Amino acid sequence: MQTAKDNEAPVRRPLPPLAAVLAYRWRPRGWLVSEPRRQTFAWSVSLLVHALVLSLTFGDGLDLPGLELPWKERRTEVPELRARLSPPPAPAAEAAPPASVSAPRPTPPAPPSAGALTVLDHAALQARRQEAQRQEALRQEAARREAQRAEAARQLAERRAAERRAAAQAAAAQREAARQARARELAAQQAAAREAAAREVAARAAAEQADTARQTAEREAAARQDAARVAADPQEAARQAAARQQAESELAAREATAAREAAEQVAAQRAEMERLEVERQAALRQASARAEAERVEAARQATARDAQQQQQQQEVERQEALRREAAQRAAEQAQQAEREATAREETARQEIARQEAARQESARQQAARAEAARAEAERLATEQLARERLEAQRQAEQAAQRLEAEQQAAAQREAARQAAERAEAERLAAEQQAAREAEQQAAEAARQAAQRDAAARQEAQRAAEAEAAQRAAERRANELAAAQQAAAQAQAQAQAQAQAQAEAARLEAEGQAAARAAAAAAAEAQATAQAEVARLQGEREAAARTEAARLQAERQAEDEAREERRRAIGRQLNEEADRRAAAEAEAQRNPSASGLRRVRLFGRYDPNRDLVLYAEAWAKRIEMNMPVELVREAARQRYTDPVVTVAIRSDGTIESVTLVRTSGVATIDEAIPRLVHGMAHTAFPPAMARQYDVIEIRRSWHFDVAVRLY
Incomplete structure (x- = not known):
């Protein structure tokens, strides 16, 4: 009898999906x-x-x-480098130089005493200096060549080090590229193996699923057939059910066996994949270790090469430093000896130059003082000549104006004379016409001629009086005439006299002709005209002689005054020179006296530039601040340029104002000291204040449109 269990339908157990199988296969x-x-x-x-x-x-x-590294250790001691430079043989005049660098420096000879003066040959000094320059040039050339060789060695070492570093970097890059290529190949192989295993597992799972589906379909078909047969025959159905159960148990056993086999295959494949993964990881670690070892070895070798190159470079630099130090010590010793010799020569040369400069300075100061005195005298003479030229020019202009006025008056007189001549000619023509017309009109003509003669005489008298008045006015207005203008005037007067004489001769001829026609009237008119001409000519000649005598007297007086002024200037310059010589002699006799605290500046030149600039600034201040009223008042008067000495203290106050030469005008002489004391003056600069207490500035004052200090 069959149990309920035997009657139950078989249970369908689905297979796990592919993702679950793969996840289980590849679990860590x-x-x-x-x-x-x-x-x-x-x-x-x-x-x-x-x-x-x-x-x-x-x-x-x-x-x-x-x-x-073993080869980097120094097995032997490098001996110390010692350089010995022997100086070239010196000239015979010099002492022999030291024999070696390490020898003690020679003791410099004692300097000459203050009283002795060493005289050296200029040719020997020049030869010694040229030899020292040549030695210095040779030392510099040797140092330059040594520096060039050291620089070339350093550059060569740097190039070689750079080449070695580039080669090491290239080898490391090649090794790294090969390692990366091997890693990529291994990864590709592992990826291909994984893909093949996955494909195989997928194919096997698909086959198993197909087989399971086929078996399921067969079981379902068999179950349907069995159900049909059971329905037809119960016993057959029971038998078939038992057979079916047995088949199902066998199928379950087979499925379990297949599942175990599949699981074992999957486990074997997983184990293989794990083994391959472990091998890959081990290969990767080995490749990484090899690459790291190669990198470390390359870095160590590069570091070793760099250290070796650095040590070589340091050794080269040390030797170069030793050579430079030895050369520098030798050069310093040679330069020390040369400096000592040069110092001795320079001391002697400076002593000679100092004495020569003192002598030249003394001569220059004397020449400067003489030049200043001469320049001052020349300036005064030039100013006097300029004033004389201006005065002569002014007199010439006045004479020209006077001559022009006389010429205008002569032209007026000539016009009046021509009018009188025309009237006389008309009268004579009328008389001749009247004589020709009738004898009986002679008496009437004589009467008319007498009237005309009387009118002419009156007109001539009025013209002479007007001319005399005009000449007197011109004489009063033009008192200062030059000799040349007087001569020109005399020449003009002579020409006028000649013209008057010619005119008188013509009139005389006409008068004679008229006398033949008109008798006594013409003779009387001619005599009157000749007398008037003679009188006028005499007056002109007397006036010319008087004017020439007056001009000559004025010129002589001016020449005498000019000579007197020049003699006064010469005496003044001589007195100043005597005073300066006495002051210098006193200063030489008594050096302790403070004679340098007072200085005198009598011109525009002095060796002390600050003193000249201060005096010029003071003069400009006087010129810019002078009152206009004083300048105008002085310019309107006749005066002589005053020479004034102003003593200024170091704080800018006025010590004294002295009129060395007066102007001849009391107003100007009194106003100059008052104005100088009333102005504010600047203090001395610090450098001048340390040298002087008082400065005496002497200038010549000239007034025209403004005041000018010379």
Whole structure:
């Protein structure tokens, strides 16, 4: 009898999906599955790497492996470099130089005493200086060549180091590229293996699913058939049910066996994949370790090469420094000897130059004082000549004006004379016409001629009186006439006299003709005209002689005054020269006296530039601040340029104002000291205040449109 269990339908158990199978297949396994273990492993590796690097870097002092290479150690001691420079043979006049660099410096000879004066040959000094310059040029050339060689060696070492670094970098880059290529190939192989295993598992799972579906379809078909047969025959149905159960149990056993086989295959594949992954990781670690070792080795070799190059460079620099130091010591000793000799020569030369400069300065000061006195005399003479030329020009202008006025008066007189001549000619023509017309009209004509003669005489008298009045006015207005203008006037008067004589002769001829016609009237008119002409000519000649005598007297007086002024200037210059000579002699006799605290500036030149600038500024201040009323009042009067000496203290106050030469006008002489005392004057500059207490400035004052100090 069958149980209920036997009558139950078989249970359908679905297969797991492909994703679940793959996830189970590729689940992480091993010791590094947990996160704490991975962190511990990473920290351990990092500590080991850092310990290795520190041991390689700082392990020499602790007897640990380091980066020092055996060939970098110095097996022998480099001997100390000693350079000995022998100076060239000196001239015979010099002492022999020291034999070696290490020898003590020679003791410089004692300087000459203050009373002795050493005289050196200029040719020997020049030859010694040229020899020193040549030696210095040779030393500089040798130093320059040595520096060029050192620079070339340094550049060559740098180029070689750069080439080695470039080669090391290229080799490291090639090794890194090969390592990356191998890693990429290994990753590609592992990816291909993983893809092949995945495809195989997927194909197997698909086959299993197809087989399971087929079996399921067969079971369903068999179940339907069994159900049909059970419905037809119960016993057959029971038998078939038992057979079916047995088949199902067998199928379940087969499925379990297939599942175990599939699981074993999956486990084997997973184990293979894990083994491949472990191998890949090991290969990657080995490649990384090899690459790191190669990088460390390349870095160590590069560091070793750099250290070796640096040591070589330092050795070259040390030797170069030793050579430079030896050359510098030798050059310093040679320069010291040369400086000592040059100092001795320079001391002697300076002593000679000082004495020569003192002598030249004394001569220059004497020449400057003489030149200043001469320049002052020339300036005064030039000013006097300029004033004389201005006065002569003014007199010439006045004479020209007077001559022009006389010419205008002569022209007026000539016009009046021509009018009189025309009237006389008309009268004579009328008389001749009357004589020709009738004899009986002679009496009437004589009467008319007498009237006309009387009118002419009156007209001539009025013209003579007017001319005399005009001549007197001109004589009063033009008192200062030059000799040349007087001569020109005399010549003009002579020409006028000649013209008058010619005119008188013509009139005389006409008068004779008229006398033949008119008898006594013509003779009387002619006599009157001749007398008037003679009188006028005599007056002109007398006036010319008087004017010439007056001009000559004025010219002589001016010449005498000019000579007197020049003699006074000469006497003044001589007195000043005597006073300066006496002051210099007194200063030489008594050097302790404070004669330098007072200085005199009598011109515009002095060796002390600050003194000249101060005097010029003071003169400009006087010229700019002088009152206009005083200048105008002085310009309207006849005066002589006054010479004034002003003594100024260091604080800008006035000590005294002295009139060396007066102007001849009391108003000007009194106003100059008052104005100088009333102005504010600047104090001395600090440099001048340390040298002088009082400055005496002497200038010549000239007034025209403004005041000018010369």
